[in-house]
Amino acid sequence: MRSYDIFFFSSLFFLVGIVFGSLGAGLLLSFWIALFMSASFFILYGVSKNKRQLWIACLVALVFVGVFYYRWDDARFKSARIPFEKQMYFIGKIMADPNAKDEKQEIVVKAHKLDDANILLKVNPYPRFSYGDILAISGKIREPFPEGYAEYLAKERVRGVMNSPEVEFISKQEEFSLKGFLIGIKRSVADSFYKLLPKKEAAFLTGITLGGTSGFSPEFKEAMKKSGTTHIVALSGYNIMIVGWAVFGIFSYFLSRRISFALTVLSIITFVGIAGAEASVVRAAIMGILVLIAREAGRTYSFRNAVVFTILMMAIVNPKVIVFDVGFQLSFLALLGILYLRPAIMKLFHILEESAGFLSWKDNLLTTVSAQLAVVPILISSFGAISLSSIVSNTIILPLVPVAMGVGFITAVVYHMSYYGALVISWIALILLKFKIFVIEFFAEHSIFLHLGISFFFVIAYYGALIFFILAMYKKNKREVY
Amino acid sequence: MFDALFQKISKHREKAIILFGALCILDAVIYAQIFALGKVNQDLAIHFLNVGQGDSQFVILPGGVKVLIDGGPANGKALSELASILPATDRYIDILIMSHPQADHFSGLIDVFKTYKIGAFLWSGREGMATSFADLKEAFKTNGAMSVIIGKGDRIKYKESSVLVLAPWKELMESKELNDTTVVLELMSKNSKTLFTGDIGANIENQLAAWKLGQVDILKVSHHGSKYSSSKLFIDAIKPKLSIIEVGKNSYGHPTDQTLSRLSGVGSSIYRTDNDKTVRVIIDGASMKVFKN
Numbered sequence: 001m002r003s004y005d006i007f008f009f010s011s012l013f014f015l016v017g018i019v020f021g022s023l024g025a026g027l028l029l030s031f032w033i034a035l036f037m038s039a040s041f042f043i044l045y046g047v048s049k050n051k052r053q054l055w056i057a058c059l060v061a062l063v064f065v066g067v068f069y070y071r072w073d074d075a076r077f078k079s080a081r082i083p084f085e086k087q088m089y090f091i092g093k094i095m096a097d098p099n100a101k102d103e104k105q106e107i108v109v110k111a112h113k114l115d116d117a118n119i120l121l122k123v124n125p126y127p128r129f130s131y132g133d134i135l136a137i138s139g140k141i142r143e144p145f146p147e148g149y150a151e152y153l154a155k156e157r158v159r160g161v162m163n164s165p166e167v168e169f170i171s172k173q174e175e176f177s178l179k180g181f182l183i184g185i186k187r188s189v190a191d192s193f194y195k196l197l198p199k200k201e202a203a204f205l206t207g208i209t210l211g212g213t214s215g216f217s218p219e220f221k222e223a224m225k226k227s228g229t230t231h232i233v234a235l236s237g238y239n240i241m242i243v244g245w246a247v248f249g250i251f252s253y254f255l256s257r258r259i260s261f262a263l264t265v266l267s268i269i270t271f272v273g274i275a276g277a278e279a280s281v282v283r284a285a286i287m288g289i290l291v292l293i294a295r296e297a298g299r300t301y302s303f304r305n306a307v308v309f310t311i312l313m314m315a316i317v318n319p320k321v322i323v324f325d326v327g328f329q330l331s332f333l334a335l336l337g338i339l340y341l342r343p344a345i346m347k348l349f350h351i352l353e354e355s356a357g358f359l360s361w362k363d364n365l366l367t368t369v370s371a372q373l374a375v376v377p378i379l380i381s382s383f384g385a386i387s388l389s390s391i392v393s394n395t396i397i398l399p400l401v402p403v404a405m406g407v408g409f410i411t412a413v414v415y416h417m418s419y420y421g422a423l424v425i426s427w428i429a430l431i432l433l434k435f436k437i438f439v440i441e442f443f444a445e446h447s448i449f450l451h452l453g454i455s456f457f458f459v460i461a462y463y464g465a466l467i468f469f470i471l472a473m474y475k476k477n478k479r480e481v482y
Numbered sequence: 483m484f485d486a487l488f489q490k491i492s493k494h495r496e497k498a499i500i501l502f503g504a505l506c507i508l509d510a511v512i513y514a515q516i517f518a519l520g521k522v523n524q525d526l527a528i529h530f531l532n533v534g535q536g537d538s539q540f541v542i543l544p545g546g547v548k549v550l551i552d553g554g555p556a557n558g559k560a561l562s563e564l565a566s567i568l569p570a571t572d573r574y575i576d577i578l579i580m581s582h583p584q585a586d587h588f589s590g591l592i593d594v595f596k597t598y599k600i601g602a603f604l605w606s607g608r609e610g611m612a613t614s615f616a617d618l619k620e621a622f623k624t625n626g627a628m629s630v631i632i633g634k635g636d637r638i639k640y641k642e643s644s645v646l647v648l649a650p651w652k653e654l655m656e657s658k659e660l661n662d663t664t665v666v667l668e669l670m671s672k673n674s675k676t677l678f679t680g681d682i683g684a685n686i687e688n689q690l691a692a693w694k695l696g697q698v699d700i701l702k703v704s705h706h707g708s709k710y711s712s713s714k715l716f717i718d719a720i721k722p723k724l725s726i727i728e729v730g731k732n733s734y735g736h737p738t739d740q741t742l743s744r745l746s747g748v749g750s751s752i753y754r755t756d757n758d759k760t761v762r763v764i765i766d767g768a769s770m771k772v773f774k775n
Contacts, residue, residue, distance in 0.1 A: 102558030125556040126589055126614030194597040196573060198565035199558070202597070215558065253497075419599075423573065427511040430570055 017066015228390020707737020
């Protein structure tokens, strides 16, 4: 085996171990199974002297390493001793930008007294707290419930939840922190939207540009769910890809491809800063950049290791990401879609790379469609029921997402120079947003629900069909060439 | 020369189309704004906003001056309601009035300060004890609105409309009870009289009754329909044609049966924001129309 294959397959098997671990595979059981399989292949090797079997023996052992790593990380996370359901008094520091909703704000604090565990507080919207604030908190800590919510919080490294605890402000963070500075920028961007647009549109634009659903009315959230468009306000690599690639399109219109590419990556990094540099956004950005590179490079084989390396790094930092982070899955599948499905579709319709069309619409459409096809089951299962109309609503809305983001950021920048200048630009944003909201609400009302249910079987069948299609196109191509 | 120019343009046809399209859209938007400016409503419109358990009234005077009295509790509802009343591009409110510094009246104003340009902020000068009052002061400071302290006898005049401040006076300002410091307003416009009473109790109402205010067309019922307000003496003195109770889900039993029966006793039509949602009253000088959402 060549060295890059060794790297690829070892990482892959390790990741498989992490997936098993996330799905609840026991340590002891997986140890014995891995040992048994490893030993079997080793014996096979002894008999046949086929080197491949020796490799397999080693790789299977790596699955166990993956399971072990996941378990170890989980145990470390749960090692903090927290007296649940007891009246507690402790000092905590706010570790992330508080999530301000209409009727409450959600704050994550790190408590030194509780072995540095992260606790989520749900408190009144005012007084409003900021990143870095030190608070005195008293109340009862609860274990998150139900299981899905607990898993979600565990992924965010949050251990317990407190509903309306008594909170007293002690002090602000004195020293300068980059994160605090970036959060300041993020807030000022959101504030400028709220200054210029009506509440609904402002909240929506904030969601599109910076992620999150704060300020959304329950009805609108429901409408987004029904129309299958919630994912546009969940910052994922998929979103960053859409945006990055629009930015790239604009730059490459005026500049050379190489310079445009560098500028695009730079814009994504700036964007990550503005969006608060939270772990999930950083992951999204890395995936987004990878997708861009994938599309630029267009060579799938040289790319395989880069993808697996990135995922490996993410899994080592936080192994819960692989199974419990929908954003990650979206990014990953979109990436695969562009890498493998896009060339297949191009072959199917005999589209050549050069025939771009006005504003290279063919190119854009192709990429959107291939990414979209690859993520559909995840979109549907994670963000609401399966609705046939979601495909239509997404096709209309997705191309407008980068436009709205662009106008949004321009508005925010101009706002700090001239209120009235920004006001005029915001009218363009207003038209876009009103149109999108109209589309979302229209398709929410006219959603045609498919009651297949998004079963495990459906997902398997769907991806099976996609893989079959890709392979078929690949083979056809071979025949044509030779 | 034109030929050369034309040739140049046709070389960059794609860019030219985009630029032209963008300009057209911007033009259309700006013209729409100019036309909207020409259309000023000459009626008086009073909105009793559905903000849950709290108070918020939004008045548009004939001629278009906008006045917001209180902002309800911190739940984002005042903003949503304002957004549904005002045109999407209108980001300005002329006057914000805080009746008194209790959270169910002022917390919603924090968001209003953060999101609208405000001409002037009118209040009694009494500061609140609630922890969120600091957030209000901060938001007010950032907003840059003018602060005006008002008390009994002050008057706001705009064209044919006038708003007279009936309370508080000095002795009330010194009261320990925050409700006593409420700014009480009498709006006279389009041959109609409206009373905004905030959270005043019977003690103040009875003094107002003694002033012979005459019949009132619309009453913002005091203190969400509490039984300690809307005294029989007061209600009998002003005989409101229309009574609006701003109330939401609460544990105080608001609005109380006592208050409801005192109001219906003088033949008043009662509307409440928990059942009727936002109540809008339009007065054109000859008639009064009530709309429920």
